[in-house]
Amino acid sequence: MELYASPDDCYLALRGLKTLAIRLKQHETAAFEVAQWLDGLDIVEQVLHPALPGHPQHHLWRRDFSGSTGLFAFVLKKEYPENRLAAFVNALQLFGLGFSWGGYQSLLTVGKYRRTAATDYHDRTIFRVNIGLEDTRDLIADLQNGLEHLDSPQESTDA
Numbered sequence: 651m652e653l654y655a656s657p658d659d660c661y662l663a664l665r666g667l668k669t670l671a672i673r674l675k676q677h678e679t680a681a682f683e684v685a686q687w688l689d690g691l692d693i694v695e696q697v698l699h700p701a702l703p704g705h706p707q708h709h710l711w712r713r714d715f716s717g718s719t720g721l722f723a724f725v726l727k728k729e730y731p732e733n734r735l736a737a738f739v740n741a742l743q744l745f746g747l748g749f750s751w752g753g754y755q756s757l758l759t760v761g762k763y764r765r766t767a768a769t770d771y772h773d774r775t776i777f778r779v780n781i782g783l784e785d786t787r788d789l790i791a792d793l794q795n796g797l798e799h800l801d802s803p804q805e806s807t808d809a
Contacts, residue, residue, distance in 0.1 A: 673783070677720030677752070680789070681781035687790050688724050693797060698723040698776075720781040721751050725774055730800050735760050735775065737799040744784055744792040756782040756789055 655663075685699040696704065699722035700711035711718070730738075738760070739747065745758040757780040763771040781789065 673754075674717075674719070676783055677781060678718050680783070680786045681720040681722055681779075682718065683786045684779070684781055684789055684793070685722050685724075688793070691797070693726055693728070693800075695725045695727040698725070719752070720756075721779070722781075723776050723778045725771060725776060726800075729775055734800050737802065738796045741796040741799040742792055743795075744789055745779075745796075751780045753780070754783045756780060756784055 682699065682701055685697050685702055688694050689697040689699075689702060689704065699705060699718065700708060700715070701718045702708065705711065739758070742758065745756050747759065748757050749759065750757065759778045761776060761778075763774050763776045
């Protein structure tokens with residue numbers, strides 16, 4: 651079976667390659683700025699971005715890579731119930747939900763990490779972030795707003 655790409659798909663791929671380097675540099679710069687901001691928050695236990703010196707494998711990143719991407723994760727010191735995590739996500743205005751990493755839009759997913767029992771993050775809530783091309787000040791403000799909803803008083807469900 652032979653597979654071919656359509657002429658339109660080839661055109662779009664070639665068009666995107668022309669600006670790929672500058673877009674990736676913007677993703678890298680913006681993600682590092684947001685990761686540094688998160689790393690300075692008391693609520694955050696660890697930011698999992700290999701370019702940060704506090705990352706457990708930062709030495710490997712320094713040895714083997716010359717840059718990074720817009721994708722990283724973070725873990726909070728405290729675990730939150732689903733309704734508080736939903737409040738966080740619902741408060742976000744700029745971050746979309748999804749797994750289409752590397753696009754122009756910033757995305758976020760929230761979920762439990764269950765790879766192996768040996769990992770430090772087994773059964774912990776991991777926030778995975780893809781930083782897009784939006785202004786980092788706006789993204790930081792959006793995340794700050796979302797984080798404030800984690801500990802905000804729960805809305806009453808009584809009628």
